[in-house]
Amino acid sequence: MNDEVNILYSGEARYVTSFHRAYGAGMQVSGFVLDASTEAGLADVVVTDGRQWARTDQNGHFTLPSSPARHVWVRVPRGWDTEQWWSTRAPELTFRLHREEQPSVPMRFAHLTDTHVSTVAGDPSDAVELAVRHGDGTDTAAALELALHRAADSGAGFAVITGDLTDHGTAAEFDHVRSAMARAPLPVYVLPGNHDHYGHRHEPRDTDSPLGGGFLGDATVERYEEKLGPRWWSRDIAGMHVIALDWFSAWCGIDDHLQREFLAADLARVEPNTPVLVLTHDQLPTSWLRHLHASAQHLRLIGVLSGHWHAPKAIVDQGCAHVSTGPAGFGGLDWSPPQLRLLDWDGTSLTPHTPTPVTTPGSAPVATPPARSLHHRLVVGTGQHLGRITCAKNRWIVPSYDDTTQRNCLSAIDVDGTLHWRHSLGTTPLTGITSNDDQIIAASVSGQLTCVSPDGSVLWTYQLGSHLHNRLHNAPITTDNGMVVTGNLADLAALSISTGQPLWHRDDLGPVDTLLTYGNGTATDDTVILPFGGPYRGMTSLEISTGTVRWADDDGTPLPLSDVVPVGADDALLVRSGPTIERFHLDTGQIRWRTPLQGRFSTAAPHHDGHTITLVSGDGIMHRLDIDTGTITTRTTIPARRPAHGPYRTTGIGAPTAPVHSARGLVIVLIDGSVWQLPEHGQPTMLTDLNRTVTTQPAALGDRLAILDTRGTVHIVCL
Secondary structure, eight states: OOOTEEOOOOTHHHHHHHHHHOOOOOHHHEHHHHHHTTTBBOOOEEEEEEESEEEOOOTTTEEEOOOTTSEEEEOTTTTTOOOOOEEEESSSEEEEEEEEOOOOSSSSEEEEEEOOOOOOOOOOOTTTOOOHHOEEEEEEOHHHHHHHHHHHHHTOOOOOEEEESSSOHHHHHHHHHHHHHHOSSOOEEEEGGGGGHHHHSSSOOTTTTOOOOOOTTTEHHHHHHHHHHHEOOOOEEEEEEEEEHHHHHHHHSHHHHHHHHHHHHHHHHHHHTTTEEEEOOOOOHHHHHHHHHTTTTTSSEEEEEOOOOOOSSEETTTEEEEEEEEOOOSSSSSSOOSEEEEEOOOSOOEEEEOEESSSSOOOOOOOOOOOOTTTEEOOOSSSSSSOOEEETTTTEEEEEEEEETEEEEEEEEESSOEEEEEEOOOOEEEEEEEEEESEEEEEEETTTEEEOTTSSSSEEEOSSSOOOTTTOOSSOOOOTTSEEEOOOSOEEOOOOOOOOEEEEEEOOOOOSSSSSOSSOEEEOEEEEEEOOSTOOEEEEEEEETTTOOOEETTTOOOBOOOOOOEETEEEEEETTTTTEEEEEETTTEEEEEEEEEESSOOOOOOOOOOSEEEEEEGEEEEEEEEEOOEEEEEEEOOOSOOOBBBOOOOOOOOSOOOOOEETEEEEEEOOOEEEEEEEEOOOOOEEEESSSSSOSSSSSTTTEEEEEOOSEEEEEEEE
């Protein structure tokens, strides 16, 4: 074998056997890597098919054992670039590189993800095609081009897109992605996500042999490779060694071990102390992170960028920024707008910024409210999505994020608008708050719980599960016997509310998946009922004392979306996907009635007064129902004031928050910031218009309503 061909695996025979089994008999590929301006050969350049490796000699020549079905690509070294960096199905190859001025450091680049470019309608019954079911027909191809131009306008020197480039993985969708990349005003680097491997569902071939299963389905890989090249690759960019992986094909069992071996072999060829940036569609599992750290002991791991969750998250752990970003073409599952994320690279460390909206919602003339209606404004941060304002000791407790400090805060505000206290509670967004007169318990998306007294003193903290992998969006539940229950399917715990000590913990209810648990649960004397928002379990009742499951949704039951709202001591209300609303028995889960609703995706909880249910679903459609029968008595559309956003959508989608009982009766705040009174009879009346996007649940104290907009400003409205 040529001395320039290196196979750095301890189990070489096992590797070669598995390679041929998966990809067919090998062939000899040879060729040159040349300087495009002089046609001179370039020495010591790595050429690979992602499994076997070669370095060019002093004439730029290489020889590589490969497979006729696989891509061969040049690992572009620092200071060089090329438009032709990969090729396939050819025994003789020539790669031409041209010198490129190195981007100056410090520099900025953009992270985009989950663009879901779509040209087909899809199957609304398909579990993974939620954009078809809940979307609004957004032109995602145009949205991708807009996002890339917005990235360049924001000062980005290049952009990475971490998968789900397409919605269905068809040839036409890949062509749209290629066209957008070709017209982009900056270099764009891509890798596949799960949706990019679904082409066999829509354009089947006789040669398809999909592998995988479970909620996310199975995968084929050929269509992506035909259009966009290698599914895992590496190159040097701006002094960083960037390495991309195909998370979903590994998850499906197609090439897990091959990618692990590629990762180890690639990093072994990188100079010591080189900064390494990893790109993947989903956050890497724990076993992969261990393998990554073991393979990069001589390097500096500065970041892991991902998507898949349609909701942003950023954690810096041991100097490495673990960052995910929301979708670039439509609203995220956390009701965030279409977005990209800018990251600053100073040559030493990576600094992720708060996501930048790709589109700016249009404004409408603001109605002039009565002079006394808007009482006070108070800036408590720079942003907040989801979560809720709660009350303790006649004060509002408000979550927010501060981009200047990159910290999340909890603020206590008096009814006159005075800031009583403000505490920093970590670097990940506060997504759920529960309070009583003695404790305030704030949960972050990473699973950190902080118990604070009403005067602002921190009483205890607790980390639930892995802070890197946790996705906690629902609020903790407090019980009458002094417990707090919180978590998701993969990490659920009961703690002592006075000390924070764990009383029981479950990590076996199911995996955490991308369908967020929006709703807050409820507790009875001996059970806690949680509306898990995933396909593995759904609504689940557990014994408070032990965590033992009493009952759970049957397979195929529509997913819970809202809070569980008690009706008396025995029943509760819940909104599910569809959307539908149901009344069920807390002790058994038995359905009393279930009623279809109009409107699209809705996470707003229903409100009831003991007789009538009021619910505003997607598209701003207000429903009134009889609480005993579920019969819809009235249905009215509340007109949106201006375009907004929502999960899978870029147009107005009604209310992500529930109606609030106040001194003025029921009021509701739509996502566009308009505030409406919902009278018992007659049409809704607009009280005021904040002209700001609102996704956080408001709260009333007496005749005043506190509303937190997504820019981190509290508006106190006198009702």
